[in-house]
Structure formats: C-alpha cells, structure tokens
Amino acid sequence: ALELKLTPALILLRSTLDQLQEKDAAQIFSQPVNLAEVPDYLEFISKPMDLSSMRAKLEAHAYCSTTDLEGDFNLMVSNCLRYNSKETAFHRAALHLREVGGAVLRHAHRQAQSIG
Ligand SMILES: CC(=O)c1c[nH]c2ccccc12
Numbered sequence: 619a620l621e622l623k624l625t626p627a628l629i630l631l632r633s634t635l636d637q638l639q640e641k642d643a644a645q646i647f648s649q650p651v652n653l654a655e656v657p658d659y660l661e662f663i664s665k666p667m668d669l670s671s672m673r674a675k676l677e678a679h680a681y682c683s684t685t686d687l688e689g690d691f692n693l694m695v696s697n698c699l700r701y702n703s704k705e706t707a708f709h710r711a712a713l714h715l716r717e718v719g720g721a722v723l724r725h726a727h728r729q730a731q732s733i734g
Pocket of ligand 1: 698701702
C-alpha cells in the first residue's frame with residue numbers, strides 16, 4: 619500500500635541511497651560487476667554488491683536502518699578495493715566514494731535518530 623511506501627524510515631533510506639548514487643557520477647558502482655566480462659571476479663569477491671542491488675533490497679524492505687544500508691555500502695566499497703589494485707582508477711574511485719559516502723551516512727544516522 620502507498621502509505622507503507624511513504625513511511626519516514628523508508629523515505630530517509632531512499633534519500634540516503636539517492637545521495638550515495640549521486641556521489642558515483644562515473645556510475646562505476648551503479649550496476650553489478652558483469653561476470654561475463656570479468657570471469658575471475660568471484661574468485662576474489664564472495665558477496666558482490668552494487669547500488670542497483672541495494673535499491674532492490676531497500677524496496678523489498680531488506681533494510682531496517684541506515685546502519686543496514688551502510689553495511690552493504692561498505693561491502694560494495696571493500697569489494698572494489700580488493701578486486702582492483704591500488705594504482706587503478708576503480709580503486710581510487712572506491713577510496714573517494716568511501717570518504718564522501720561516509721559523510722552522507724553520518725548525516726543519515728543523525729536524521730534517523732531525530733525521527734525516532
Ligand atoms: C566496482 C568494480 O569493481 C567494477 C566496476 N566495473 C568493473 C569492470 C571490471 C572490473 C571491476 C569493475
């Protein structure tokens with residue numbers, strides 16, 4: 619029902635995910651790593667994660683809090699830091715997203731406290 623979609627908690631989660639998506643301007647993290655194009659990916663990464671998967675989980679009510687959302691964000695960033703070696707653009711993009719996304723999440727945690 620619409621009223622369940624528009625609870626303050628879901629609205630905050632959606633807004634937080636939208637802000638994280640905006641920080642990924644190059645859309646490196648917007649879709650799952652393509653396993654057909656990157657056949658060895660699962661040799662290094664046991665739990666792939668990306669922003670589209672996070673959005674699907676959010677709409678399936680898989681996240682109870684901004685902390686849950688942060689868990690998948692951190693997984694997504696750490697996967698990228700592990701698979702892509704330090705001198706790559708992807709590795710540097712993950713370091714940057716960790717910084718700017720961390721600020722987004724800290725603000726979201728504070729807002730979650732105020733809505734109770
Ligand atoms: C986020 C990430 O690691 C990647 C995003 N796109 C990619 C293409 C090839 C290998 C890795 C990636």
